[in-house]
Every structure is written in structure tokens, then in C-alpha cells.
Amino acid sequence: MPRKTLMFLICALVVPAVVSAYDLYVKSVKAPVYAMPDTASGLMVTYEKGTKLAGVENKGNWHMIRVKDGTGWVYRFLVGDKPPLNAEENDALINQYKTFSSKARRRPSSYTAAAAARGLREKRKRFAEKYNLDYKTLEKVEAVQISEAELMSFIKQGIENAHKD
Amino acid sequence: MRTRINVVLFILIFALLTVSFVFAGEGRRRLSALDENYDDQSDLEAEISFGRDLAARILGNYTLLDNVGVNHYVNLVGNAVALYSGRPELKFHFAVLDAGECNAFAAPGGYVFITRGALDLMENEAQLAGVLSHEIAHITEKHIVKELNIRGADDSITAGLANLIGGSTDTMRKTLEQALETAADILFNRGYKIKDELEADQIGILMSAVAGYSPDGLKNFLSKVKHFEPEDATYKNKEHPMHMVRLETIDQTIKINGLTQNLNATMKGRFNEHINP
Numbered sequence: 001m002p003r004k005t006l007m008f009l010i011c012a013l014v015v016p017a018v019v020s021a022y023d024l025y026v027k028s029v030k031a032p033v034y035a036m037p038d039t040a041s042g043l044m045v046t047y048e049k050g051t052k053l054a055g056v057e058n059k060g061n062w063h064m065i066r067v068k069d070g071t072g073w074v075y076r077f078l079v080g081d082k083p084p085l086n087a088e089e090n091d092a093l094i095n096q097y098k099t100f101s102s103k104a105r106r107r108p109s110s111y112t113a114a115a116a117a118r119g120l121r122e123k124r125k126r127f128a129e130k131y132n133l134d135y136k137t138l139e140k141v142e143a144v145q146i147s148e149a150e151l152m153s154f155i156k157q158g159i160e161n162a163h164k165d
Numbered sequence: 166m167r168t169r170i171n172v173v174l175f176i177l178i179f180a181l182l183t184v185s186f187v188f189a190g191e192g193r194r195r196l197s198a199l200d201e202n203y204d205d206q207s208d209l210e211a212e213i214s215f216g217r218d219l220a221a222r223i224l225g226n227y228t229l230l231d232n233v234g235v236n237h238y239v240n241l242v243g244n245a246v247a248l249y250s251g252r253p254e255l256k257f258h259f260a261v262l263d264a265g266e267c268n269a270f271a272a273p274g275g276y277v278f279i280t281r282g283a284l285d286l287m288e289n290e291a292q293l294a295g296v297l298s299h300e301i302a303h304i305t306e307k308h309i310v311k312e313l314n315i316r317g318a319d320d321s322i323t324a325g326l327a328n329l330i331g332g333s334t335d336t337m338r339k340t341l342e343q344a345l346e347t348a349a350d351i352l353f354n355r356g357y358k359i360k361d362e363l364e365a366d367q368i369g370i371l372m373s374a375v376a377g378y379s380p381d382g383l384k385n386f387l388s389k390v391k392h393f394e395p396e397d398a399t400y401k402n403k404e405h406p407m408h409m410v411r412l413e414t415i416d417q418t419i420k421i422n423g424l425t426q427n428l429n430a431t432m433k434g435r436f437n438e439h440i441n442p
Contacts, residue, residue, distance in 0.1 A: 027251040028248060028249045028251050028253070029248040029249065029253075030249075037422070038423030039374070039422055039425075039426060040423030040425045061368070061371060061422065077249075077302075077305060077371065077372065078251050080251060085253060086253065087253060087255055087256040088256075130342075131225070131346075133218060133221035133222050133224075133225050134221050134224040137229050138221045140229065141224070141229065141260045142258055144237060144240050144258065144259075144260075151241065151245060154245060155245050155248075155376075155377070157435070158290075158430075158432055159377055161434065161435065162427065162429070
């Protein structure tokens with residue numbers, strides 16, 4: 001076997017062995033990446049939610065990832081091994097739980113549905129009474145809406161005035 | 166001579182191949198250990214529905230503070246931090262409980278409660294963000310979900326929950342009721358495991374710091390709560406780590422992670438504007 005071919009093979013095997021990577025996705029709104037596992041070490045880059053990253057190793061609360069000019073460090077709770085899901089997709093689920101009769105409504109027979117709904121209401125009522133569950137107030141809590149624009153404006157105002165107090 | 170070199174190179178390649186496979190295996194192992202947060206949609210649904218029942222249980226024990234402005238403000242602070250929770254699949258809800266005791270609760274699925282008594286002890290928004298982040302971390306790390314094994318699979322408690330909504334057997338219903346009671350006992354009496362409490366402290370601090378708040382918020386608040394003991398001992402319970410252990414852990418977390426920025430970002434003015442107008 002020619003020596004050059006052998007050297008190429010060795011290099012091809014050495015590189016992946018040393019820098020084996022795993023996929024990570026940014027799951028928070030943003031994920032700052034630092035030079036070292038230390039926020040005082042300097043911010044290298046900030047990735048947006050959904051960005052796919054290449055993890056190299058994890059250390060405590062940090063993941064080392066590949067960046068353009070080498071490696072950087074990101075907090076583990078800002079990333080995950082699956083692409084981020086969307087909370088809005090679960091709104092339908094919550095709405096379903098809000099209505100005791102929701103499951104019964106899906107049934108084809110309206111007679112069965114009505115009977116099942118009554119049964120479910122009774123069961124849920126007994127369950128709520130027995131364990132003192134206050135769903136009515138919970139729905140008030142869930143009804144508080146914060147729009148993305150309002151939240152962003154609140155955060156921006158906080159950043160601008162952070163050091164004024 | 167040439168043959169010998171080839172043999173050596175062959176051995177070398179074989180050794181490297183082995184190392185490569187070992188590393189790749191290690192990468193996969195790290196990956197699988199990485200995200201135990203959710204397995205599939207049914208687990209997520211189970212987490213939310215169980216958390217919803219537990220949140221209703223909390224509200225059954227306490228009265229919601231009748232102040233739209235304060236509740237809205239707490240929602241803004243909580244959601245600003247929750248953007249960095251790494252759980253975008255959850256919708257977080259925050260509410261203030263009208264109780265003089267100093268306490269805070271988290272129910273799986275994104276429900277966070279804080280008492281008026283706790284707010285009264287706070288001096289700034291960084292302290293509020295610190296406490297809310299700690300509670301959010303209990304949710305993101307799924308402390309109750311893991312302890313009670315809440316899952317969406319057919320043989321789990323939450324299949325019982327799904328069936329309860331749709332009509333279940335008595336056995337399943339009893340299992341669910343028992344899980345709900347255990348979760349309530351964790352929140353109201355015995356507390357989280359010490360390691361879970363310390364983990365929530367660590368992640369909470371990091372989360373609020375990334376969101377731009379002073380990393381000292383939680384520490385300053387806990388120091389103040391400690392000062393108020395034993396008169397107001399309701400914040401802690403017998404399994405809560407001693408304050409000193411928590412404060413030391415917080416100090417270490419700040420030091421290890423180099424959280425030296427935004428030390429003055431307390432947002433005291435805005436806090437007073439909303440909480441003490």
C-alpha cells in the first residue's frame with residue numbers, strides 16, 4: 001500500500017476519533033457562546049432558537065461546541081438534542097383539559113357524547129371536590145396573556161435601565 | 166522491511182479504528198444522557214395535564230391575589246427569564262398567591278406561584294427573577310415528573326390521567342389521585358430532594374444571569390429569608406437544604422461560571438414601580 005494512501009487513511013481516522021461530535025439545537029430564545037466555560041471569558045457569538053450546533057463534549061453545566069474559528073462553550077440548559085417544539089402547539093391540549101366534556105364531544109353519536117359528558121363532568125367534579133382542586137381560578141391564571149411584543153419591550157426597557165438604579 | 170512497515174501501519178489503523186468507534190459510542194452515550202427532558206408528545210401531554218391538576222390543587226389551598234397589575238408584572242418577569250429555560254414547548258404561567266407566608270411553588274408543565282409574603286420581602290426585580298428562575302428550574306429539570314414517573318406510556322400513571330378525563334378504571338384513578346397527593350406533599354410539606362433543590366438553585370442563577378439579571382438576586386433574597394427565621398419558617402421545611410448549604414452552592418456557582426457581569430442589574434426602580442407604587 002502506498003505510504004501516501006496510508007497517511008491519508010490515518011488522518012481520516014484520527015480526526016473523527018479526536019473530535020467526534022453530536023447534534024445540539026438551541027432551545028432558548030438565544031444562546032450565548034463563550035470562549036471558555038465561564039461567562040467572564042468573553043462572548044464569542046450568540047445563536048438564535050432552532051440553530052443546529054455540533055457538540056464536542058459536556059462539562060458540568062456547559063457543552064463545548066464547534067464554532068467558526070474553533071470551539072466555544074454554551075450552557076447546557078439552553079440547548080437540547082432535539083429541535084425545539086412550540087408552546088402554541090400545546091394550547092389545544094390545554095383547551096382540551098379545560099372542558100370536561102371535550103373527549104366525549106369527539107364521539108360520533110351525540111347521544112353517547114351527551115351521556116359520556118355528563119359522566120365525565122360528574123367524575124371530574126367529584127375528583128375536584130375530593131382534592132380541593134380549583135380549576136376555575138386556574139383558568140384565570142391561564143388567561144393572562146403576554147404578547148411577544150410586550151415581552152420584548154419589557155426586556156429592552158430592562159436592559160436600557162439595568163444600571164440606573 | 167516494507168512488509169514490516171505495512172504490518173505496523175495496519176496495526177496502527179486498526180487501533181485508530183477502535184478508538185474512533187469508542188469515541189463515537191461515547192458521543193452517542195452523551196447524547197442519550199443529554200436530553201431526558203421529554204421522550205415524545207405523550208410524555209409532554211402527561212406532564213402538562215398532571216401539572217395542571219397540581220396547579221389547581223395549589224389554587225385550592227391558596228387564594229389568588231386580586232391585583233391584575235401585580236400578576237401581570239410577575240408574568241412579565243417570569244416569562245422574560247423563561248425564554249432562557251430551554252423548554253420552548255411549555256407555556257409558562259405565573260401567579261401571586263394572597264398569603265402572608267414566604268413561599269413559592271412550581272407545578273410541572275409550566276405553572277409557577279409565589280406568595281405576597283415573599284414579594285413583600287423582596288427589594289428588587291433581580292430577587293424576584295432569582296426566585297422565579299429557581300421554580301422554573303424545578304419544572305425544566307422535571308423534578309416532580311421524574312420522582313413520580315409521570316409518563317405518557319400506556320402503563321404509566323398519566324395514562325391513568327388521560328383515562329380519568331376520558332373515563333378510566335377505579336384502579337387507574339386511584340393511582341393518579343395518589344400521585345397528586347404525593348406531589349402536593351412534596352410542595353406543601355416534605356419538599357424536594359436536597360440534590361433537586363441545589364440543582365434548581367444552580368440552574369436558576371445561570372438562567373436569570375443569562376436573562377440579564379444580577380446573579381446575586383436569589384442569594385440576596387435567601388439571605389433575607391434566613392434573617393427572618395424562625396419567625397417565618399414556612400419557606401423552608403425539614404428536607405430543604407440548610408440555608409448555609411444553599412448559599413455556599415450559589416456562591417460556588419457564581420464563581421465557577423464567572424458570573425461577574427450585570428452585578429448592578431437589579432431593576433429596583435421598575436420593581437418598586439409595580440410592587441410598591
